[in-house]
Amino acid sequence: MLNFEGESNSVRLQMAKFSRIFRHIASMFVLVVLAACSSSEPARRSLAAAEELMDTRPDSALMILQSIPPGSLGSAGRRALYGLLMTQALDKNYVDVTSDSLIRPAVEYYENSSDKLRLMKSLYYLAGVDYYRKAYSESLIASFRAYELARALDDNFWIGMTARRIAEIYGDNYCAKEQMEFARIALDNFRQTDRRPFIHNGIYSLAAAYHANEDYSTARKICHELLDTASVYGDNVWRRQALELIGLGYMAKDSFAAARDVFREILPLPTVKVSDSAFYNGMCLRLRRIDDVVGDVGSLAVSGDLSEDVSHWLQYQWSMAHDSISQALDMMRRMNGDTDRALKESRRGNLIGSLTDYHRYKSELSSIDLRNANLRAVAVVTLALLIIFIGWRYGRRRYLRQQMLIDEYLTMGDELRRLLAETSSELDEALSRTESNDRKSDESDSTDGRRSLGLLEKYFSEFDVLCRSFRRNPTETSQKRISDSVGSLIDTFADSERMGELEDYADYRYGGIMTKLRTDFPKLKEVDYQIFLLSRLGFSIPTIALVLKKDDDKMFIYNHRKRLKEKFRGFNGTNRELYLEVMP
Numbered sequence: 001m002l003n004f005e006g007e008s009n010s011v012r013l014q015m016a017k018f019s020r021i022f023r024h025i026a027s028m029f030v031l032v033v034l035a036a037c038s039s040s041e042p043a044r045r046s047l048a049a050a051e052e053l054m055d056t057r058p059d060s061a062l063m064i065l066q067s068i069p070p071g072s073l074g075s076a077g078r079r080a081l082y083g084l085l086m087t088q089a090l091d092k093n094y095v096d097v098t099s100d101s102l103i104r105p106a107v108e109y110y111e112n113s114s115d116k117l118r119l120m121k122s123l124y125y126l127a128g129v130d131y132y133r134k135a136y137s138e139s140l141i142a143s144f145r146a147y148e149l150a151r152a153l154d155d156n157f158w159i160g161m162t163a164r165r166i167a168e169i170y171g172d173n174y175c176a177k178e179q180m181e182f183a184r185i186a187l188d189n190f191r192q193t194d195r196r197p198f199i200h201n202g203i204y205s206l207a208a209a210y211h212a213n214e215d216y217s218t219a220r221k222i223c224h225e226l227l228d229t230a231s232v233y234g235d236n237v238w239r240r241q242a243l244e245l246i247g248l249g250y251m252a253k254d255s256f257a258a259a260r261d262v263f264r265e266i267l268p269l270p271t272v273k274v275s276d277s278a279f280y281n282g283m284c285l286r287l288r289r290i291d292d293v294v295g296d297v298g299s300l301a302v303s304g305d306l307s308e309d310v311s312h313w314l315q316y317q318w319s320m321a322h323d324s325i326s327q328a329l330d331m332m333r334r335m336n337g338d339t340d341r342a343l344k345e346s347r348r349g350n351l352i353g354s355l356t357d358y359h360r361y362k363s364e365l366s367s368i369d370l371r372n373a374n375l376r377a378v379a380v381v382t383l384a385l386l387i388i389f390i391g392w393r394y395g396r397r398r399y400l401r402q403q404m405l406i407d408e409y410l411t412m413g414d415e416l417r418r419l420l421a422e423t424s425s426e427l428d429e430a431l432s433r434t435e436s437n438d439r440k441s442d443e444s445d446s447t448d449g450r451r452s453l454g455l456l457e458k459y460f461s462e463f464d465v466l467c468r469s470f471r472r473n474p475t476e477t478s479q480k481r482i483s484d485s486v487g488s489l490i491d492t493f494a495d496s497e498r499m500g501e502l503e504d505y506a507d508y509r510y511g512g513i514m515t516k517l518r519t520d521f522p523k524l525k526e527v528d529y530q531i532f533l534l535s536r537l538g539f540s541i542p543t544i545a546l547v548l549k550k551d552d553d554k555m556f557i558y559n560h561r562k563r564l565k566e567k568f569r570g571f572n573g574t575n576r577e578l579y580l581e582v583m584p
Helices: 004-053 058-066 076-092 103-111 116-132 136-153 156-172 176-190 196-212 216-233 236-252 256-266 274-286 297-301 308-321 325-348 355-367 373-437 440-472 476-494 496-509 513-520 526-536 541-547 554-569 576-582
Strands: none
Touching (some): 058 076, 076 116, 156 176, 176 196, 196 216, 196 236, 236 256, 236 274, 256 274, 297 308, 496 526, 513 526, 526 541
């Protein structure tokens, strides 16, 4: 007989045991949750306190945030708020943040929330991080997104802040027209707040924008408004800023006496900077008023306390005032290098001119339901067409470039063939004269010329055959073989010893022209000697660019030739016409 009662009791005992275990686990879970809530509560209060103090006491806000253990933040929302507030506090305490490890997670979090104000602030400070690391395109996009949100929130202060950031980005990239547009928007919105320091900043930013647009008289008028306000509030910081901009405007208009007087007003101010002393002394030197100079200008110019461009400018003024022409020319060359470097940096941070219109259009479409299936389909089709178009453009550009290179290779072959033909004829005539006149020195010269010419003959023969073959049958295979052959030929030219042999040959053929050039202009760069040498041998600019491996930057050759021409035209030596014959 089966014992059903015993089996039932056993089941009940097992159930009671599981029940006790379950209650124990549940109790432990509740305790863990309560402990977590308890440990995160101080973090929540600290975040709230830091946010409240952010505008009035940013230094205290930063101290509070630095005291929060990151592990106590708990939820993703608090971590996002911590990243936003920490980045904001550092910015307000004049720390240039260049890492987005804190602010980018905050942007991503608020993009998926309904908190548009914090999203706008997160985008603004992300734009600041990108700005400080000179990622101007990314900074401009984030700034425009923040600007659109500020307009949607109808927040005059943040419209002004985001517009000012956009104006700064455009200013750093020499987009003066756009800079002035957004500087005006920033000031108009700051004026609708009662935050006086930001109004002062907006006035100065607008004056700087007019200065960048070379409207110096309007910039001066705006600066005088800032000077009046600074006098009322006793603000020497903005007084110095306004006077400096006025002085720079006079310098730009060659009103050196007026500029000197303005910078003289800055010198007694407690906010004076080293650059102000440099500009004042530079104006004194420019006016030949050396007795008015303050301090040791020579030491100041090389002290390292000035930016490189201001240091070069001051050294140039010093050299000119002391009639040190060679030093002045050297400083002028360095000043040109400063300008070239600034322009190159501007090109690297190139901004799309129509970005403003794009974001306005994007703002107008913000109310449209982006989840609409038809719009998604249109977007996908448009993207596919865009990819196809880009692929076609890329392929076409590559094809055209290959064709252009082949044309340049063929031109190079023609020029080498002409050079070899001319020099072979001349060397044969020289050898004939040697045999008839029995002059050993001429024989030595001719032999040197024949040996130098062998450099070109050795590497040209295969290349010439390939060029002739390609003209008869222009296939992809023959095109590739030409490219490979040109690579070998160019590598030969790149050898300093081989280039030296070409110089010897040019000296032999053109009466020691390279030796004369190196004697008359000992400070030229090696690339300048090479460009002159190849030009003397009759090579065209595209061929020179190929030989010097600058075929992607022919302006490099043009610019160097231009500078060489200027040097030759200003040269008064006996060989002047000899050089100008090569580069008229």
